[in-house]
Amino acid sequence: MATQLQIARSGTVSDAMKSVARAENVDAELIRDEIAAGRLVIPANTLHLKTGLVPAGIGRVLTTKVNANIGTSSVRSSVEAELEKMRAALAAGADAIMDLSTGGDLDKTREALLAECPVPFGTVPIYQVIEDRGVEDIDAGVILETIEKQARQGVDFFTIHAGVLKEHLPLLEHRVAGIVSRGGALLAQWMLHHDRQNPLYEMFDDVCQIMAQYDVCFSLGDGLRPGAIADATDEAQIAELRTLGELTQRAQEKGCQVMVEGPGHVPFDQIQYNMQIQQEICHGAPFYVLGPLVTDIAPGYDHITSAIGGTAAAFYGASFLCYVTPREHLGLPDAEDVRAGVIASKIAAHAGDLARGLKGVAERDRRLSTARANLDWAAHLGESLDPQTAERMHNEACRDIGEQGPSADYCSMCGQAWCSVRINRDIRRAANLGGPKARAAKGA
Ligand code: SF4
Numbered sequence: 358m359a360t361q362l363q364i365a366r367s368g369t370v371s372d373a374m375k376s377v378a379r380a381e382n383v384d385a386e387l388i389r390d391e392i393a394a395g396r397l398v399i400p401a402n403t404l405h406l407k408t409g410l411v412p413a414g415i416g417r418v419l420t421t422k423v424n425a426n427i428g429t430s431s432v433r434s435s436v437e438a439e440l441e442k443m444r445a446a447l448a449a450g451a452d453a454i455m456d457l458s459t460g461g462d463l464d465k466t467r468e469a470l471l472a473e474c475p476v477p478f479g480t481v482p483i484y485q486v487i488e489d490r491g492v493e494d495i496d497a498g499v500i501l502e503t504i505e506k507q508a509r510q511g512v513d514f515f516t517i518h519a520g521v522l523k524e525h526l527p528l529l530e531h532r533v534a535g536i537v538s539r540g541g542a543l544l545a546q547w548m549l550h551h552d553r554q555n556p557l558y559e560m561f562d563d564v565c566q567i568m569a570q571y572d573v574c575f576s577l578g579d580g581l582r583p584g585a586i587a588d589a590t591d592e593a594q595i596a597e598l599r600t601l602g603e604l605t606q607r608a609q610e611k612g613c614q615v616m617v618e619g620p621g622h623v624p625f626d627q628i629q630y631n632m633q634i635q636q637e638i639c640h641g642a643p644f645y646v647l648g649p650l651v652t653d654i655a656p657g658y659d660h661i662t663s664a665i666g667g668t669a670a671a672f673y674g675a676s677f678l679c680y681v682t683p684r685e686h687l688g689l690p691d692a693e694d695v696r697a698g699v700i701a702s703k704i705a706a707h708a709g710d711l712a713r714g715l716k717g718v719a720e721r722d723r724r725l726s727t728a729r730a731n732l733d734w735a736a737h738l739g740e741s742l743d744p745q746t747a748e749r750m751h752n753e754a755c756r757d758i759g760e761q762g763p764s765a766d767y768c769s770m771c772g773q774a775w776c777s778v779r780i781n782r783d784i785r786r787a788a789n790l791g792g793p794k795a796r797a798a799k800g801a
Contacts, residue, residue: 541580671709
């Protein structure tokens with residue numbers, strides 16, 4: 358079976374490409390061209406495609422996508438709890454799910470999640486490699502077997518930390534937070550213990566062969582991503598990025614689809630540079646960023662710090678945002694944290710797409726604003742990113758003012774006499790101007 362990249366390069370438009378084109382209202386030939394150029398990926402394991410995956414595209418010509426990380430830990434693990442989190446993420450609009458489980462039965466958890474996951478599903482195979490094993494017992498065979506096993510299960514994209522090299526480790530000397538990526542830290546430990554190069558780098562061609570066989574998309578991991586504002590855009594981060602650029606080309610030459618992972622903690626003024634340098638070094642491969650978080654001082658609110666960074670990232674060059682939940686740095690998220698994280702990241706993605714003028718994106722804003730100006734609460738709430746929260750708040754306000762939800766012509770925020778929306782509507786009626794509804798009806 359050929360990969361989407363190989364199909365695109367042969368000049369053919371696949372069913373998955375057609376499906377993405379329909380969903381995003383763009384030309385299927387554009388999707389094909391972008392995949393062939395390595396600027397767009399459709400993470401779609403050929404086996405998952407047969408069991409309910411709805412293909413999704415990730416690239417700059419499409420809307421920015423949002424990933425939700427879920428997964429057990431050694432402290433808390435239950436398949437049911439992870440299913441609940443995945444359902445919460447999907448209900449909130451997550452475009453992809455990553456299972457980062459490190460506790461309990463990893464195979465069973467992954468199998469249960471994949472069985473009901475309609476969106477691209479990713480994992481970090483090195484987490485399973487380390488399960489019940491010390492670094493001293495890990496070798497190339499164990500790593501390849503694990504990657505192949507997960508590919509056979511239908512996983513659509515793998516984070517592969519092949520860019521952390523032995524020669525990068527001395528560059529970490531002056532870091533405040535050192536290595537914060539779990540995969541990066543494990544591989545650094547392995548390299549130091551064995552006094553050898555990163556095994557994922559050394560056997561990269563073998564990994565490519567498995568990825569191409571099932572069309573699992575690479576998510577080239579940034580094992581040295583900055584975990585503190587003070588460490589942002591440092592020598593270690595950029596050195597690894599250069600290796601990721603080289604690996605992007607090598608994987609694409611072998612027919613594999615590739616996206617590249619990025620930071621992390623980055624001050625707002627460095628985000629544009631980070632997006633541009635990745636696009637340059639990695640030849641336009643889709644950039645998948647964690648946040649980025651624009652400050653370190655808001656534990657408990659890191660869905661907000663990351664949404665600020667995510668908006669700038671989406672505007673300047675990222676194609677895929679990994680959400681961050683309010684519980685980041687503090688504990689394993691529950692379903693409500695997952696929901697809050699996805700909504701925050703969806704806001705960032707949409708705000709970025711709106712600002713870069715992506716075709717059709719502003720229409721939803723216009724629809725919501727029109728409904729708001731008409732005091733059409735049903736449409737106002739229905740167009741919102743989180744209708745559940747918006748409706749709850751509106752109902753609470755209606756209770757305060759003693760009005761029925763759909764007919765209320767003001768809310769508790771300003772009160773009836775001060776409701777500028779209601780006053781505007783009256784002014785328009787008096788001046789016979791017609792409101793947004795009337796103008797829309799006239800086609801103006
Ligand atoms: S009362 Fe204030 S907040 Fe509420 S609908 Fe009117 S203008 Fe908007």
